[in-house]
Structure formats: structure tokens, C-alpha cells
Amino acid sequence: MNSFTFHRATGVDDAVRETTRHTGAAYIGGGTNLIDLMKENVMRPSYLVSVAKLPLAAIEALPDGGLRLGAMATNADTAWHEDVKSRYPLLNQAILAGASPQLRNAATNGGNLMQRTRCLYFYDLATPCNKREPGTGCSAIGGFNRIHAIFGASDQCIATHPSDMCVALAALAPTVRVSGPDGERSIAFDDFHRLPGDQPEKDNNLRPGELIISLDLPAKGFSKNFSYLKLRDRQSYAFALISVAAGLELDGTTITDARLALGGVAHKPWRDQEAEQLLIGQPATVETFARVAAQVVSTAVGQGSNDFKIELARRAVVRALKQAAEGSQQATDVFQNSNP
Amino acid sequence: MSTTNYIGQATSRVDGPAKVSGAATYSAEVHLPNLAYGYVVSSPIARGKITKIHADEVLALPGVIQVFSHENVPSVAWLDKKHQDQVAPGGSPFRALQSPEIQFSQQPVAMVMAESFELARYAASLLRIEYEQEAHETNLETQRAKGYEPGKGKTGYQPPPPPRGNPDKAWEQAAHRMEAEYVHGTQHHNPMELFSTTVDWHGEGKITAYDKTQGVFNVKNYLVGVFGLNKDDVRVVNHFVGGGFGSGLRPQYSVYLAVLAALELRRPVRLTLTRAQMFSFGHRPQPLQYVKLGTNPDGSLAALQHHVLHETSHFEEYTENIVTWSGMLYQCDNVKLGYQVAPLDVFTPLDMRAPGAASGSIALEIAMDEMAYEAGIDPLELRLRSYAERDQNQDKPFSSKKLRDCYHQGAAKFGWEKRTMAPGSMREGNMLVGWGVGGGVWDATQKKSAAKASITADGKLTVLSGSGENGAGTYTIMTQIAAETLGLPLEAVTYQLGDTDQPEAPLQGGSWTAASVGTAVQSVCQDLAGKILKLAQKQADSPLQDAKFEDVEFLNGQIRLRADHSQSVVIRDVLQSSGEAKIEADGSTTPNMPKQSQYSLHSHNVVFVEVKVDEDLGTVHVTRVVNAIAAGRILNQKTARSQVLGSVVWGIGMALMEETVIDHKFGRYMNHNFAEYHVPVNADIRDIDVIFVDEEDDIVNPLGVKGIGEVGMLGVTAAVANAIYHATGKRVRDLPITIDKLL
């Protein structure tokens, strides 16, 4: 049968060593993505190193005032952690906007960063896909690409990174601590994922054997003025067509600091630092937001069935910034306040 | 003692505890020793042929038993007739693994048999198959010119009636007019339960197939015909279906392959399809629908035209009744209905909940809304101005039709009179509010059915009829009917179904089970009651001595004189003192054709929907639904309501998200999993009100039942689309109405 060896790592060193030693080895966290990919024969690791039970599930304060999220903490435990709820509610909202309670209970933070694209062709062995099999071609270009990228795509791959959590993280800018054969290093979140370029098979800049051990959030959490807006085909259990994570700091009505990231639009969670700079110093008005949103989408390129995303992204950015400025939450959910 | 009048009560499902505790056994859960497991390999191409199968490579794996393909399967019956099941359309049914030819993407091309499921799956993933690819055509748009009027091959298909009046001229001269084309997505049934068959092998040519099906007899006859087996040697069993929606009406290639393997390997076999393979057989076709309506100055319909083209496969001519209903739902003297199909390189479409009507009602009911706006008349009022008192298609009166009550009660419950006509005129903050209406009509059908009832001396009644149980509530309503007819408590009654050793019942589809099997169950229980009465009368000093059957009633465990309730006997006492261990009655019932044929037999409904649409973002929420239904007598308020709730949810999905996406480059359905094939989740659904209006009907069948499995779905999708128009002023005619269509 489809045989693989299952090894439960006894520690970080053991995990890294085992993964480096065996060709075809892969880490497995909650398994909510990897097992699916194995069932579809998209990924066929021969050696699984289980890291979910490593003692890296703690969520704890950092000396610089930040918060460390253990890589093995589940998405659910992370979202509902008191410090996350109160200091980083943007992250809480983004995680809860994703998947389903059952999935969030199993999924780990490390696995969430590493989850692979939902491109339909990537999942179907009957169709060519450069990410799955480099050099075979990209079926999504000229095909069904409603869920595909409008930013940073290449002629090799137009896939998107599907995570919600990572969009909030892109805005909050933690560092990703990893441990590998050459020891530990830290990667700025924005440098963790990558654009497809001519190596679409590579989702991120992790080196072979490296294990994510934590996400270190900086002190600033934008806990007063934030919004995670997710637009999708149904109200739950669907990936984002467009999502926006916005965080603002206001002095009166003047924006003193800003964060803006989009999901469902690129091969990586799409933080737009130029837009952030445009916001700073400006009044928190719809006019400002509209100007910035126009700027955000000015570099967007549609692929046919996803052309609508450019306009949708523009409107979503305006709405998210407006909600953040008002201090109201995501809520396109009219059900909560509908009283017919 | 509480009364044994159960019919019409909100009785909870008698099979509920078994289902929620896991005691209910589904086809893939029948445990047999020495099972061999099959796994189907599906074609990556849509047209061409297999040139080589490298079976030897996987046969070398320890534990792999066989690789079946066109190279080595035994031949089966030659005649198409032998492969045609009860509801097969005309043509040549698909025969898996009988030829190297590829006719559709995901066609089964091989089946790997192994000692475990995991091994079979792994081996299947390694099986190399070479193909010679040919150009395919899966796009109906480019095949419009290939449309033709199909024949009458399929049971239940009625070609549209000939035109009446002068529809072209009437439309030209109408005071107000509209015309438009509508399309909705292809849908795959996708019940939760995967198609699965476990076959027990009892020796040469003798099998029991535990199959996921909506009709065990249909499967049995098919297997007997295809494999040339002895009728007495084939038994098909299905006690529970984890959702059917029509997917189990025809025997699927899974049961064919599982039986083929069991006969060849001479051992028990299990075959389960994958979720992706659930997209490899029948589907609701994607119709291109053209509607033209015109009204008289008073707002009544002057002209109605409805033309449809949808796909079929190259090997079968699938048909469904899409346009016929349009000639019947409203009064209109100038009507033209057209229906065509065109072949594509896909599997044959397959009836899906309210086949035809679900599609047709989308086009007609959105068109009615467009007409209302053209004419400047409230959409509900427009419908009332063309209320059909007679079925003009057949020129017959309705056996009963309380659609007007549905309109009034539904509108009152919904608050329709507060609606303002102009699009975008009902706001709530930055939400646009829209109210829409739609409705439909569906057949009330009764089919021949047989049943058997037996009661033992301890007063325990068992009733058998080999129908299906889709989750519709069949176990429960049949138990209610039997218990009430014999005046026994529910707990004393066991109803069994889904076994070809039982008396024959029709396929479970078409909303006819309650009417057909219910009538048979009632009838055999009445016969049994007659026998019990006779036994009672044999007793010395029986108070019922001279009573005729009509003079007594069976109630609360007793038989008593209708005229004098004090004159009674206890049923159990009668049975015990009779000395008989068991009393039985069996028989079958058929519709009363002389009576029924004078009437048009139909159920009707109307649906009111409220949506809230975010003006900037295009997100739609369906916040309220009222569905008012006239479907004769309701046997069980609870299971009937559940049927309608499911219908409404599906209708909402059809309006907003559900669609199988095909990539024509590959001729392949691409979103073949539950993450990407979107159906509503809890968070999408809010208030759903169901009203069953009183409707008495002693023509449809003795129970007065019309069936509610399908009518509840009609009009929902159109009502959502109409509500969205009312909210936004955007008329979307290409469903589902996803966010991008409202920007």
C-alpha cells in the first residue's frame, strides 16, 4: 500500500535531523492539508515526521512586549487565546473567518503558513500544472481562474495562497522563527512566502529541513482600529475570493500608522506598504480610503474569469479601512443585526 | 391511552435513533468475511481511446488481485435493451470497461481489486494507461445548431404539447412584452453518501448486492439482464440511503463493476467511488432557456413562449420535462413550447430533484418578474391575474388546486403587502432589501405498489414493501399509516423496506412514494383488519357479531362499533384467543385510472424570499423565506416540513453558489470536491417558514396525498433572483448569482 514511515518527533533537533536524513520526508502538523494532498496523490511523502505534539504550542508574552505564538498551537487555541483576543483581535477575526471549527481545532499555526494553493488544476492530476510538476504548463492561465491571482503572478503560475490567518499576519508583521540543519534563524513575515516567478513549485523561502517553531508578534496590535473583511462564495467553509486585513492608529481623525494586506490575490499574502505610507498622515475619510484603494489595485492584472477581483478588491479595501476607522468589526454579516 | 390517529401528526422519525447512533447500516458498511476491494481508475481525457494498460506493473504488488479493464472483463448482454433500466432514456446505456473507447472525462477505464481498500487505491494510483486523444466537445454554446427534438425514449417524458392559439402574433400585439435567455449551472447530485456496493457471493451466479440505490427492484432487473443471471439468484438490498436526490434512480456503474468483480473473482466484493468520481456520472444538465411573455392591457398573459436546449450524451438521449409546466401554471391562450437536446462528450444527464421543473421554473418565474416590471404590476398580482382554473395543456380540470390559498397565506405570513415596487426602494442602512416571489407546479403521481402485512398473536404488526428510504421519512409515514389503519400504537408496528425479497414497490422518485406505497400499505392493512374483524366475530358473545367492516373502526388497540363506542373488543385479545400464530394479508394497488384520467393531478407552491444585498460589495444574504405549498394531505407535519426545508436550502444554493465548473479545454468538471463545489452551509441559512395549505383531494389516491419531495424546491431559486433584482435593480439571468455578477 501507499507506504510511508510515520515518525513522531521527540524534539526539534530530532525532527530536523529525521527530515534532513530521509529523502521524501515531510513534516506533518494537524494534517488537514497534507493528508488531503496525499489522498489526491498531489504530494507523496515517503517519510512523515509528526511535529504536532512537540512542546511548541505555548502562547506567551515576549520581553519586547510582543507575543510568541507557538508553531504547534492550533488555529483555534490561537484565535481564542486571551492575549490574541484582546491585543491582536485582527488575528482572532482572520483565523475565525477561515475553514470550520473542526479544521481549526486540528490545524496548527505552522501548517497554516505552509498550506498549499487551492488551484483546481494543482489538485487534479489529469491536468498540467507547473507547481505540481514543473515544466508541464499552467492550466489556469486561459482556464478557470476565478480564484486566481491579480498581483505578482508569472507566466508560469497564477496561484494564490489561500490562508486567512496569514493575511492578518502580513498586516501585523511578525517574524517567523525557524530551526533547520544550520540552526535557528528568523524570517520577516513578508519574506516568508514568495512570488511564483519561474519556480512556481516553491511556495516560500524555507530551506530544506527547516521547521517553523514560532511566530513572534511585535507589540503593536492595532487592537482598536482594525478590520478583517472576507468576501467569499458562501458564509463559511469557503476560501476568500478577496480578503482585506486593515489596522489603523488614529490621532483624532488623522491616521498615524497603518497596515494593509490582502488575501486571495497573490501567491503570497499581499501586504501593500506603499498604500500604508499613503494613508499615514491623512484624514481617515472615505475619500482617503478611495484614493488609497485605487492605488492598491493600480498594479493588478486580471486573468479572465478573475477580472472582477480587481474592482472587488478596490471596494473591499475601502470598506475594510472604513470599518477599521470606525472601530466596527468585519460584519458584512447582516444576519447578526437583521430584524425583519 | 393516547389516540392511534397518527396520520398528519408531527411524528419523529422511527429510524432516527438508528441513524444518529450509527446502528443504521449503509451499503459500504455491510461487513462480510473475505471481502475483496475495488478501486476505479478514471479517464483523464474526454474523448479518444485506450492504447495500452500496464497492468502487469501493479499486479506484481503483493495483495493486488486483479486489474479489470476492457482487455479482460467477460462480455455481458449484447442487446441495449438488457442494459436499459426502468428509467433509462433512449439509446445505448454506458457499459463500463467493455471497450477501449473514451466517451467522457472521468470515464471508468479500469478497476483494481486488492485485499484492502488502501492497497487498491495505491495500486490504482500507479496504474499507467496510455491514450490516444481525440478532439472533444463539451460546450453547449458552440453546439446550439446541433439541437434537435428528442424522441419519447424515457419513461415519464412528455414532449411539450403542440402550440395553442397564435403565440407569435399575440406576442407581437401584446400591450407589454419581455423576452430573455436564462441559464443556470450544471449540478451534480452529491449526496453525502458515496456510491458504494457490497456484493455477497453465494456460489455460482448467486449474489446479494447491498447497493446505494433508490430502487432495489430496478437494480435487480438490471443485473439479471446484464449478467444473464437467474432471477431467483439475485437479491438487492438497501435499508438506508445517505441522500439520493435522483442519483440512485438508475443503477450506476459502481454496482455493475462490483457485481462483475464478484462473479469473476467468486468472492464478496466492495466497491466505493470517491467524491471526485461522484462527478463522473449523471448530473442536472445546464439548459439554455428562452422565454417570451406578453400581457394584455389588464395584465393577464396574452402570450407565452418557452424554448429550451440542453445537453445529452452521445450514447443516450436524456430528456426531462422543462417547458411543459409553463403551459399549465398560468392561464394563457397563446402558448408555444419548444424542447431540444444536443449531444456533448459528457455522461448522460440524470434526473435530479424536481427534474425539469426546477430548471423550467427558474426561467419562467424570473420572466414573470420581468413581465411584472414591464407591465408595472406587482409580481404576485400579475400571477393572480392569470390564475389557471383548468390545466390548458390537457384541457382538464384540476383534481384540486389550492394555489390561491398558497398565494394569500404565504403573502400574509411574509408581509408582502408592505413591498414597494421600485428596485432599490427598500433599504436598511447600507443594505439593499429585496423581496421576490416565485412558484411552481409538479405532478401528483401514483404507481403500482405491492405490500404485505402480518400480525402476530402478541399484537405486533410487520409491514413490508420494497420501496426506498432516501431520508424522506418513508419508514415513518408508512409506520403511521399502518398503525392508524389497524388502530395500533406506533411501537407495535415495524415497517421494512429496501429488499427485493419483499413485495415490489416502485423506485423512490417523482414524489410518488407516499401516494403509491402509502396506498398499498393502507390497503393491505385494511385487508388484515378485515381478517381480524372476522376472527373477532367468531368469538362467543362478540359485541361485533353482525357488524360489517364499514360499521367498525380500529382505534386505540380496539375494534369498536362506530355507532356505539361501548361495543368494542381489544385487538390483542382477539388475536390471542383466535389460536392463530400469525395473520397475513398481501396485495397490490394501482391508480384508479378511469377516475384519475379525467383530471389533471398536480401539486403547487409559491415562495416569498427576502434578501439583503451589500450595495458596494455585492454580497447577498437570504434572510427570510416563506414557502406555501398545496400538496393534498400531509401525512407527517415534521418529515414533510423537513423535506421542504431541504428543498429551500437547495433552491438557495442553486440561486447563489451551486455549480459544477467545466473546463472545456479538458472537457472536464474541475471543482469535483466539497471544498470547491459549493452548497449552502448553516451560516447561509436563516428563517424558513413552511405553510401547508388545506387541500382535500379524493381523486389522486385514497389517502389524498400528492407528495412533497420536489414541489418545495420550485420557485425558490427564481424568487431569490427576483428579490436580488428588487434590491439592486440588477437582473441576473445567468445563475448562480455569485458576487462578481453584482458588482
Ligand SMILES: Cc1cc2nc3c(=O)[nH]c(=O)nc-3n(C[C@H](O)[C@H](O)[C@H](O)COP(=O)(O)OP(=O)(O)OC[C@H]3O[C@@H](n4cnc5c(N)ncnc54)[C@H](O)[C@@H]3O)c2cc1C
Ligand atoms: C475544506 C477546507 C477548508 C478550508 N478553509 C480555509 C479557509 O477558509 N481559510 C484558511 O485560511 N484555511 C482554510 N483551510 C486550510 C487550513 O487552514 C489548513 O489546512 C491548515 O491551516 C493547515 O494546518 P495543518 O497543521 O493541518 O497542516 P498540515 O496539513 O499538517 O501541513 C501542511 C503543510 O505544512 C507543512 N508543515 C506543517 N507544520 C510545519 C512546521 N511547523 N514547519 C514547517 N512545515 C510544516 C507540512 O509538511 C505540509 O506541507 C481549509 C482546509 C480545508 C480542508
Ligand code: SF4
Ligand atoms: S496556477 Fe499554479 S498551481 Fe495552478 S495550474 Fe497554474 S501552475 Fe499550477
